[in-house]
Amino acid sequence: MDNIAGQKSSLTWAVHISVVVLVALWLLPTLGLFVSSFRSADQIAETGWWKSLFSQEQNVVIRTEKPDQQQLINDLYVIDGNLFALDGAAQGEVSVWGTSSREISTYKAGETADLGEDGLLTVEANGDYRFQNDTEFTGSRGQRVFLTAQTPPSFSLDNYKLVLGKNSGTSSMAKAFFNTMTVSIPATIIPILIAAFAAYALAWMDFPGRALLVAFVVGLLVVPLQLALIPLLSFHGAVVEMTIAILGTPEPENLRRFASVNMLGSLLGYDPGDAVSAKGYLGVWMAHTGFGLPLAIYLLRNYMVGLPKDIIENARVDGATEFQIFVKIILPLSFPALASFAIFQFLWTWNDLLVALVFLIDSSGDTTVMTRQIVELLGSKGGNWEILATAAFVSISVPLFVFFAMQKYLVRGLLAGSVK
Amino acid sequence: MHPAIQGLMTIIIGVSGCVGYFYFSNVFLDKVLFPARGVHAGRNINRANIVRPWLFLFPALAALSLYLAYPVFETLRLSLTDRKLDGAFVGLANYKQMFSEQKFWEALTNNFLWLLVVPAMSTVFGLLVAQLTDRIRWGAFAKSVIFMPMAISFVGASVIWKLVYDARPEGADQIGILNAVYIFLGGDTPQTWLTMPFWNNFFLMAVLIWIQTGFAMVILSAALRGVPEETIEAAIVDGANPFQIFFKIKMPQIMGTVVVVWTTITITVLKVFDIVFAMTNGQWETQVLANYMYDKLFRASDWGVGSSAAMIIMLLVSPILVWNVRNARKEMK
Numbered sequence: 001m002d003n004i005a006g007q008k009s010s011l012t013w014a015v016h017i018s019v020v021v022l023v024a025l026w027l028l029p030t031l032g033l034f035v036s037s038f039r040s041a042d043q044i045a046e047t048g049w050w051k052s053l054f055s056q057e058q059n060v061v062i063r064t065e066k067p068d069q070q071q072l073i074n075d076l077y078v079i080d081g082n083l084f085a086l087d088g089a090a091q092g093e094v095s096v097w098g099t100s101s102r103e104i105s106t107y108k109a110g111e112t113a114d115l116g117e118d119g120l121l122t123v124e125a126n127g128d129y130r131f132q133n134d135t136e137f138t139g140s141r142g143q144r145v146f147l148t149a150q151t152p153p154s155f156s157l158d159n160y161k162l163v164l165g166k167n168s169g170t171s172s173m174a175k176a177f178f179n180t181m182t183v184s185i186p187a188t189i190i191p192i193l194i195a196a197f198a199a200y201a202l203a204w205m206d207f208p209g210r211a212l213l214v215a216f217v218v219g220l221l222v223v224p225l226q227l228a229l230i231p232l233l234s235f236h237g238a239v240v241e242m243t244i245a246i247l248g249t250p251e252p253e254n255l256r257r258f259a260s261v262n263m264l265g266s267l268l269g270y271d272p273g274d275a276v277s278a279k280g281y282l283g284v285w286m287a288h289t290g291f292g293l294p295l296a297i298y299l300l301r302n303y304m305v306g307l308p309k310d311i312i313e314n315a316r317v318d319g320a321t322e323f324q325i326f327v328k329i330i331l332p333l334s335f336p337a338l339a340s341f342a343i344f345q346f347l348w349t350w351n352d353l354l355v356a357l358v359f360l361i362d363s364s365g366d367t368t369v370m371t372r373q374i375v376e377l378l379g380s381k382g383g384n385w386e387i388l389a390t391a392a393f394v395s396i397s398v399p400l401f402v403f404f405a406m407q408k409y410l411v412r413g414l415l416a417g418s419v420k
Numbered sequence: 421m422h423p424a425i426q427g428l429m430t431i432i433i434g435v436s437g438c439v440g441y442f443y444f445s446n447v448f449l450d451k452v453l454f455p456a457r458g459v460h461a462g463r464n465i466n467r468a469n470i471v472r473p474w475l476f477l478f479p480a481l482a483a484l485s486l487y488l489a490y491p492v493f494e495t496l497r498l499s500l501t502d503r504k505l506d507g508a509f510v511g512l513a514n515y516k517q518m519f520s521e522q523k524f525w526e527a528l529t530n531n532f533l534w535l536l537v538v539p540a541m542s543t544v545f546g547l548l549v550a551q552l553t554d555r556i557r558w559g560a561f562a563k564s565v566i567f568m569p570m571a572i573s574f575v576g577a578s579v580i581w582k583l584v585y586d587a588r589p590e591g592a593d594q595i596g597i598l599n600a601v602y603i604f605l606g607g608d609t610p611q612t613w614l615t616m617p618f619w620n621n622f623f624l625m626a627v628l629i630w631i632q633t634g635f636a637m638v639i640l641s642a643a644l645r646g647v648p649e650e651t652i653e654a655a656i657v658d659g660a661n662p663f664q665i666f667f668k669i670k671m672p673q674i675m676g677t678v679v680v681v682w683t684t685i686t687i688t689v690l691k692v693f694d695i696v697f698a699m700t701n702g703q704w705e706t707q708v709l710a711n712y713m714y715d716k717l718f719r720a721s722d723w724g725v726g727s728s729a730a731m732i733i734m735l736l737v738s739p740i741l742v743w744n745v746r747n748a749r750k751e752m753k
Contacts, residue, residue, distance in 0.1 A: 198480030207473040218748040231494035290487020351573030392579040403571035
């Protein structure tokens, strides 16, 4: 509607400016964390992340080398080197410097300070210094130099190496990454398959109670999964107890531990004394399948209903079975809807915390997922922003990639999925 | 066994199990149970077609009933029993205990506050962005940016916003952008935003609004585009200004969609757990129902009160549930 007459240019400017403000507001928080994940702990703690994008002025105190490093050159005692190299400090460009805390900007870079009996000190812009005296330097410590230096932006991948590294004691993010993947991929594929068949039946097969079933699915769409936690945890426990009773005999005081194992049980690799947890991948896959199904069925049914009737009826007339129609015609045609739901379910299972906390993560902590690791880090290392930011970004990166790669399907799914 | 291999095997077993089930149950139905030949061929085909929908539906219905429908009733039952008394029926004792807890009322009040603010703000921002970006050339990019938080987990968003809200001691360089702006605008002492009772709720809500605006924008933007051009052109001819066009012509036509967006976000708000859990864990008077329930279930191991809290969430959701189901039935007719 750009070309509709009567648009005022001032209004157009206001629109542009407001959109810029909104975009900045939405982008800045994420950008802040992203930038922080490339900065060292000191950098994060000292200055805001927005300053790290520009070179900044810093005041630092560095000592020259100790007097025992002095050399005798042409009857002069000399200590020289580079101030930045000494401290391990960030590289920078010295603008002014001084030798006392009260006068930190007495000299410009390249100038020589006469320290009287203590000798002559020259500091160059790049941090090189030369300290010379005609008598021997004494004492055990080097001369203090107060620098005002311009440090350029500096970023590194060190945090990522630390967080994803195998030997890092800080966290097991790498493992959590694979655990998250192990949770979300089966939990995405299984419901799609089950839902596709059900959606086909609800869309194209005629049977009594169909309308009622659709209403049932729509109703379940909004049931909060909070209600399912305890009943399902008990149910998973009951399944474990039943399995143990089939594969052997349980211990009297702990029904989830084998007292003895029968032939079938030992074939499956269980030993007497083995405990079986009610929490595990199978449980979390099942839970995600159950919770994802209403949306899956609803989305797919709505899409399949819109497919052209002629194709399906022609196939029926030609003698195709319902199974053939479904596999050869409906599934390929429904690809956009399948993709939409797959993205939803993947994002939801990847980002989930509650379901994993309740159905997956046991006391051993071997099956922890990334969201859980991040919450742990938030609690125990609330101040360690470099680890937190990096861990969060490792977890966010995959959904973001999926998001930008398949935005089209996500939008389409949203439009189809909101109950009208 | 390595979980990744286990996962791969589950995918293979699960997928082939599903496909196998659907395939062989159909074959069984057509070839063995009701074969389409012999004297009863016609009758058999009809019978097979009566049974077949249920074959297709069975796995989904079983999973739905077990994982969503049954828990509603089981939770209701648990909320009326006491686990410590071996599951004895205790009537409304759990509810009474819950109503006597100050923390519950705090959670309920906060939840209502969330219900008032988050859907409203998300819808307003979503509408604003949808309307504004429709007119400009780089609108698609702007939409992408605003939509992006949808992909970020609640936990990830919590970390992102915790950095925004970070506070350093007075005099030090602020690293949280909110405090930096606050000091820049003349504020004297840096604020710890998340520990300010009452107002901290709004700082938590900002996170959810930030996430949900993209959702509102996508849906409303499609609705705005669906508004017939003639109605707008007619208004322009009649001399309406852009604000009148928006509020008097477009808004009434997309009201249905606004309600849909509003209710969908309302449901998300009622279930909000991760944000509060990760950012304040209900301290400093920020408790909400879902986190209160989690506390009761898994920290205090009090299944009775935890289930009662879950039932309250269910109760708050049910008007929307009924409304949705009625609409869906209307649409089917």
